[in-house]
Amino acid sequence: MKNHDFGDQNDYFKYDLLIFPAEELSRIEKLSIVWMLTEDDDSQGGGRSEYLRGPWRQRTFPIPEAIPGRGGRKVARIKDYFKGTGRGLGYCPYGAEKRFLHRDRSVYFEQIPAENLINAVVFLDPDNAQEVKSATERNFHKYVKFEEVKSVYDKMSPDSCLVIYQRRRHLSFVLS
Amino acid sequence: MTADSQVFFLVVAKNPERRMEIERLPQEYVGSNLHVLD
Numbered sequence: 001m002k003n004h005d006f007g008d009q010n011d012y013f014k015y016d017l018l019i020f021p022a023e024e025l026s027r028i029e030k031l032s033i034v035w036m037l038t039e040d041d042d043s044q045g046g047g048r049s050e051y052l053r054g055p056w057r058q059r060t061f062p063i064p065e066a067i068p069g070r071g072g073r074k075v076a077r078i079k080d081y082f083k084g085t086g087r088g089l090g091y092c093p094y095g096a097e098k099r100f101l102h103r104d105r106s107v108y109f110e111q112i113p114a115e116n117l118i119n120a121v122v123f124l125d126p127d128n129a130q131e132v133k134s135a136t137e138r139n140f141h142k143y144v145k146f147e148e149v150k151s152v153y154d155k156m157s158p159d160s161c162l163v164i165y166q167r168r169r170h171l172s173f174v175l176s
Numbered sequence: 177m178t179a180d181s182q183v184f185f186l187v188v189a190k191n192p193e194r195r196m197e198i199e200r201l202p203q204e205y206v207g208s209n210l211h212v213l214d
Binding site: 010017020021024025026129153156157158159160161162163164165166167 | 191
């Protein structure tokens, strides 16, 4: 995740997708986001801001309304939503204010607080979804490794659920 | 439900009870691009 992408229309969709089940599922107490924050770059992300107000988005609409221009965006600001309109849902950020580096990734995942994974909807937010064979030392920080997904899953409490995203062109899944 | 046709989301539940609960979320919300695994 990059700060400059925070709150564009695709990013806004993500919060809508995460907050709704976190509020609706039984025994879920918090939304826990592992940000995997990377440095802003010259990519064109974050530029789209046509926020659609669908039936499930009324409650999350304060998020884009409160987001500043592209240059002033920070993922850490999502906490304001949970303070003001989060309806009592807890929010447990991890890594919202420190950069995720490939060389430090083992420690990064080991240090996710255990309480963040209890009765939580847990979301991993790498720039480019799950690892691909073509990933290199230079860009691996933009991917989450399969073993990291598994480590988070293994540490979660039984009532938690893990949300990850994937790009269709990279991998095929067999879904039962 | 999808923001981008190239992207989809996986929800990984640890137990069948949670999976069923997720599948009971309104279909307008879940749609065909939210896959639930247990």
